[in-house]
Amino acid sequence: xxxxxxxxxxxxxxxxxxxxxxIRAWAxxxxxxxxxxxxxxxxxxxxxxxxxxLWVKMTQRLGPSPLQPFPDSALTYRDDLIQVxxxxxxxxxxxxxxxxxxxxxxxxxSTSSPSPEPVAYEEGFGVKWVIERQIAGDPDLNPDPxxxxxxxxxxxxxxxxxxxxxxxxxxxxxxxxxxxRADGVHLDSGNRKVGTMLMDFLEAEPTAAWIFSDRxxxxxxxxLGEPIPTSTTPGDAAPVPSTTAAPxxxxxxxxxxxxxTEANLGVDALPPNEEDDGGLPEWVWALIGAGGALLLxxxxxxxxxxxxxxxxx
Numbered sequence: 001x002x003x004x005x006x007x008x009x010x011x012x013x014x015x016x017x018x019x020x021x022x023i024r025a026w027a028x029x030x031x032x033x034x035x036x037x038x039x040x041x042x043x044x045x046x047x048x049x050x051x052x053x054l055w056v057k058m059t060q061r062l063g064p065s066p067l068q069p070f071p072d073s074a075l076t077y078r079d080d081l082i083q084v085x086x087x088x089x090x091x092x093x094x095x096x097x098x099x100x101x102x103x104x105x106x107x108x109x110s111t112s113s114p115s116p117e118p119v120a121y122e123e124g125f126g127v128k129w130v131i132e133r134q135i136a137g138d139p140d141l142n143p144d145p146x147x148x149x150x151x152x153x154x155x156x157x158x159x160x161x162x163x164x165x166x167x168x169x170x171x172x173x174x175x176x177x178x179x180x181r182a183d184g185v186h187l188d189s190g191n192r193k194v195g196t197m198l199m200d201f202l203e204a205e206p207t208a209a210w211i212f213s214d215r216x217x218x219x220x221x222x223x224l225g226e227p228i229p230t231s232t233t234p235g236d237a238a239p240v241p242s243t244t245a246a247p248x249x250x251x252x253x254x255x256x257x258x259x260x261t262e263a264n265l266g267v268d269a270l271p272p273n274e275e276d277d278g279g280l281p282e283w284v285w286a287l288i289g290a291g292g293a294l295l296l297x298x299x300x301x302x303x304x305x306x307x308x309x310x311x312x313x
Contacts, residue, residue, distance in 0.1 A: 022061035061114040077126030099158035105175040109184030
């Protein structure tokens with residue numbers, strides 16, 4: 001089981017995942033997943049205004065045929081993901097940071113899977129291209145209030161979950177059909193592996209140090225380094241040079257439910273106000289203001305029950 005005993009008392013994870021709801025459903029402002037998210041926040045005793053960090057994992061639903069030639073499905077996923085990011089900012093106005101992951105291997109049910117291979121693999125390109133656009137200074141994904149209207153949280157890679165079935169990737173990750181349910185689409189015992197990957201990622205990620213009681217918060221960087229070159233995706237104009245260097249992140253395990261589409265939400269339970277900037281730790285504010293751009297994810301955070309009780313005493 002993933003280690004969770006070192007989660008800080010000031011942090012609570014809210015599971016906003018909605019079973020069977022693919023990314024196109026989340027991209028619909030009136031979509032059913034948003035009702036489920038509201039219910040999950042209410043059940044946790046928090047409000048949308050208190051959500052400040054996310055881990056996002058959403059699955060594309062194209063069906064097994066006809067498969068689109070590359071990069072068509074990846075571009076569709078990219079555009080849907082940007083739409084979801086905008087809706088998240090509208091509904092979670094104090095959202096500041098998000099880690100985004102693409103899905104696991106999808107090759108064990110090629111006849112009825114909503115996202116068979118290579119669709120599942122190509123989702124990673126969609127995530128990559130969204131992150132690149134934010135790094136390149138796309139105003140449609142701006143996370144920096146000093147640079148204009150805020151349209152997105154600070155985005156960063158979450159754990160990368162895809163591996164080519166039983167063929168080990170460089171770090172040894174594989175996916176066996178025994179780790180899936182009988183439908184060959186949804187993980188079964190593999191969920192434990194994903195949970196471990198997520199927790200390993202967060203424990204290794206400097207920008208997530210505030211989640212843990214045994215981690216020291218890093219100081220904001222004094223020098224952001226040189227601009228980062230970005231690739232140009234098909235149909236895009238040449239990328240805008242970035243003025244922001246991206247911090248290095250290490251991909252790692254994830255904690256997930258068995259749903260096809262996932263959005264685990266975390267909230268800080270202190271109500272936003274002018275004195276505490278919404279309760280987000282100062283170092284995160286500094287990183288966001290200085291970093292200017294990175295990625296997206298969904299791991300919501302909220303203050304533990306003990307601290308909520310203190311507010312009412």
